[in-house]
Amino acid sequence: MKFTEGMWRLREGIRIDWMNNVERLRVENENVELLLNKFQRHRGDTLNSATVTASVTSPLEGIIGVKLVHWAGQVDNGPHYQLASSSGHTKINHEKTETLSYDSGALNLAINTAPNELDFVFSGAKGKLTGHSWRSIGYVGDQTTEKSQWDDGIFFERQGYMLAALDLGVGEKLYGLGERFGPLVKNGQTVDIWNEDGGTSSELAYKNIPFYVSSKGYGVFVNHPGKVSFELQSERTTRVNISVPGEELEYFIIYGETLKEVISRYTALTGRPSLVPSWSYNLWLTTSFTTNYDEQTVTGFLDGFRDRDIPLGVFHFDSFWMKSYQWCDFEFDEELFPDAGGYLKRLRERDLKISVWINPYVGQASPLFQEGKKNGYFIKRTDGSVWQWDLWQAGMAVVDFTNPDACTWFSNHMQRLMDLGVDTFKTDFAERIPYKNIQYHDGSDPARMHNYYTLLFNKVVYEAMISRYGKSNSLLFARSSCPGGQVYPVHWGGDCESTYEAMAESLRGGLSLMLSGYIFWASDIGGFEGTPPPALYKRWVQFGLLSSHSRLHGSSSFRVPWIYGEDCSDVLRDCVKRKILLTPYLLAEALAGYNEGTPVMRPMFLEFPEDLNTYPLDTQYMFGSNLLVAPVFTDEGTVTFYVPHTPEDSQGKWVSWFDHSKTYEPGQWYTETHGFDTLPILIRPGSVTPINPKLKAPQDDALNGLEVLVNGSLANDMAVQVVNPSKTHNVLKVIKIESQSGNVTADDAGVKVVRIGH
Incomplete structure (x- = not known):
């Protein structure tokens, strides 16, 4: 103030x-x-x-x-962030x-x-x-x-x-x-x-x-x-x-x-970011928010992806998988999905993971409302009545996660969904939390709980999944957060419009969050509000598939590509397959983030602090340590970007991902025009980037088909970690590259070396 x-x-x-x-x-x-x-x-x-x-x-x-x-005489009812400490x-x-x-x-x-x-x-x-x-x-x-x-x-x-x-x-x-x-x-x-x-x-x-x-x-x-x-x-x-x-x-x-x-x-103080399963790096598709859908609609979408050879890893059911006015009751609408368990089984037979939307609110029409009221599972007014309003779901109440019994109740309903075949949950909302004239089960200060509430919500959901699937196979997709929320990934950017300006503001939001202790982030590809023109759709697909996580999602219109034209399907296919071949690189960068807190997507200055020109840049970013990405924010494809100095090799040049004969001088600005099949993706000089073009999905065998891109000369011998896709906390193998020759050592003879640059 x-x-x-x-x-x-x-x-x-x-x-x-x-x-x-x-x-x-x-x-x-x-x-x-x-x-x-x-x-x-x-x-x-x-x-x-x-x-x-x-x-x-x-x-x-x-x-x-x-x-x-x-x-110092004030009553302190909490809550408090859990901080690490040591002495000496x-x-x-x-x-x-x-x-x-x-x-x-x-x-x-x-x-x-x-x-x-x-x-x-x-x-x-x-x-x-x-x-x-x-x-x-x-x-x-x-x-x-x-x-x-x-x-x-x-x-x-x-x-x-x-x-x-x-x-x-x-x-x-x-x-x-x-x-x-x-x-x-x-x-x-x-x-x-x-x-x-x-x-x-x-x-x-x-x-x-x-x-x-x-x-x-x-x-x-x-x-x-x-x-x-x-x-x-x-x-x-x-x-x-x-x-x-x-x-x-x-x-x-x-x-x-x-x-x-x-x-x-x-992050050592407030909590290290957690890792996520490798399958989550694949493309996510949702039903979108207010669109009409049933089994036939969903199946048609999935058949369309299959027939067009577009890889898809996760299918998400947004809000209306439940009956209107009954969010959340954790029950598939039987009119739209008469055999929900059987249908989820058939989806999983397509090698898809299943996500469903939830929030911490219970509408008055939900069968769970009376149960929650009777047992004291909701936030109450100071007179002891249940706090309710109509702004989202009619007569909705808010689950009180300071009540251990309410947490168990909520988790049990999630376990029922996991029994049905659900793999992960989108934890929406948790920002609309009352703070005046209310009381919590544990007596927490309502004003201090307003921001903190989302941490409890995501913690309950995340830990329920860990108890079922283990740490290596658990993640959520959350909109709200506060300090410590990086422990419960992944987070996405929320409700953006279908414009280039919203795409740019989404990038700025993501980069700001990446400087706040988070290592994973996604946006609604194509924008949430409105229907994107085909050109914007394709540009956002390029950007969204160069984010740590990638989800097609909208409000009143679907985001399947052929709706916007078959050329959009071609762009999406190329972008998804490029991200999948980058899986070894992404898993290694994520593991470094888990150990050190460094985000997968990062502002330029975080990687090049000695180059003062990088500090104001907010329309480009580093995707991991080695790849510079400059999204295109125009229909005609014009994009201006800056190529930073690299302290490791001042003589080295950056190389285009798409054309290895095309190089860029450090410390220079460039303006280019790109069609929808390319955008500025530059490979850092003096870097080694592991890829695998044989991968059909991120969770496939990482070593079969492994290649390393070596750009220019190496200042020192380098070691590249190959992370286990089944257990993303573990390293399968360390590939050693000799600085003199730029080749792998004899022990890694099966790994292909692709030399680029000079």
């Missing part, structure tokens, strides 16, 4: 108690506690004013946390009334403890990262809200906020904060961390993550599950102002020698 009007004045009705002095401090083991107060002229200034207690901790090496507390990696040095130095690995926090000289400076190997300078820690009182009652006299209260402002340097750029669809660079924006169902064309977002990264080589995570407001150079042009309602705010500065290391430490 904005509390000031310029540098000198506060907004009407706002009061801020600024902290300017360290009154005293205490060091205990690896923790430091400081009592902060206002500017002190004499002892009388300790009266009639606020203090803030600042606690300094380090949960993991390279991470320093600061918790600011105004009043800090060093504290205190010079009384002068400075306190707190080290966590290579990250240092220096606090000026001289009288009235309060200052925090976080530093890394190259100097200052950020910190608190003059008037940047404060407690805000707002008397313009309903909380302030004038007739309360001396007990007049204000709505309180904790405010922490972190310094920004010249030219510093900020990224992340979840799946945000506006400009990739967040400077100048106001961002509220509050999950909403707002589509992809506004400032609202489904996946709000209070974590941003800076081009200076650090990240900031605000450990607060409720609403967090960020003013990113939008209030003070030299700062990020962070505020939360209430009496305390905790943030962590996360340092790394590279931004990849920053993200790795963030």
Whole structure:
């Protein structure tokens, strides 16, 4: 929130108690506690004013946390994010009334403890990262809200906020904060961390993550599950102002020698991303949302894919697999699917995996409503009645996942569907969660639960699948998320329009999410709202099949390609088969993401931080470490993209995926025109990319037909991991390539080497 009007004045009705002095401090083991107060002229200034207690901790090496507390007497009903921690990696040095130095690995926090000289400076190997300078820690009182009652006299209260402002340097750029669809660079924006169902064309977002990264080589995570407001150079042009309602705010500065290391430490703190089964990388097809369909319609679609030789891995039944007004009752509509179990069996005989749509709501017409009401499985109003509304399903209630019995109830219905043949679930919604005048089973604070709720929903669904299929064969397809949600993949971008602008904003949203701890992402190919023109459909197919996960989905129209013209079928076939042959590469990149937190799709600067030209780019990306992708956002096929410098081999050239004789100079811009059979896919110089053209599906034998693309000379011997498609956590084989010859070693003689570039 904005509390000031310029540098000198506060907004009407706002009061801020600024902290300017360290009154005293205490060091205990690896923790430091400081009592902060206002500017002190004499002892009388300790009266009639606020203090803030600042606690300094380090949960993991390279991470320093600061918790600011105004009043400590508040009731804390949670919830809280589960964070990892360790000890033994800090060093504290205190010079009384002068400075306190707190080290966590290579990250240092220096606090000026001289009288009235309060200052925090976080530093890394190259100097200052950020910190608190003059008037940047404060407690805000707002008397313009309903909380302030004038007739309360001396007990007049204000709505309180904790405010922490972190310094920004010249030219510093900020990224992340979840799946945000506006400009990739967040400077100048106001961002509220509050999950909403707002589509992809506004400032609202489904996946709000209070974590941003800076081009200076650090990240900031605000450990607060409720609403967090960020003013990113939008209030003070030299700062990020962070505020939360209430009496305390905790943030962590996360340092790394590279931004990849920053993200790795963030995921070590909040949870490493989980891996997904290899079959999920294949094409997904859905019935779409409001379209009419039954067994005959679905079968016709599948026959069409088979007859056109278009690989298909997953078929998804969207909302109306259940009867209207009964979402969710976990029952196939018997009028449309009179033999659901038999039909799913026949689909599986086609080597298809089955996905069904669910959400955490139960309509009043559902047979499960009375059962949930009777047993206390729903969120309640403060008077004890079930919270209901009509905005989605008539009279719907919301499952209370803080109730263990409700979780078991919900999971049992999922197990029944898995018995029927369902392999995975699309967990839609979980953003429309009430937060006023309600109560949870475990007493959680409703405002803090609003964002956190999606974590409980996806956790219940994901763990139900693990109990049945094991970790190697479990994933969901989720729309909403919050910190820690990367543990329950996969996530897709939500409701986008069928336009090039929406395709571009979807990419920006995906790249922002990839900088927020997530390694997998998908969009609705063709756009969700509307019917895409054939040209847009083909361009989005090219982009969507170069995302970690690929799903054809729409709202009021189907997304099978021949509806848009048989040339669309040709484009889809080529793109799906290209992605399947890339399976060894994708599985290896995903395994690296699982171990280190590096996303499969990534902004250019994450891979090339030394090239300053990469930092504003948001219409192209790296697909893994080796492939540059520039989607085409025009009918006529014109596309402009930048080819970055590569530190490994400054003399090497990038090579076109489609024409290995076509090369690109690092550090140059290019403008090209592409038909629908190509787009800019460039192979990195000095790279080794494993592929397998013999694969018919991602889960097939990875070694039979394995090839490696070697682009140019190699600076060092290289080793390529071949991941087991049946157990994507395991490595089948390590292929070694010699730098001198560019060939595999004798032990890997059965692997074909394709030399490209010079």
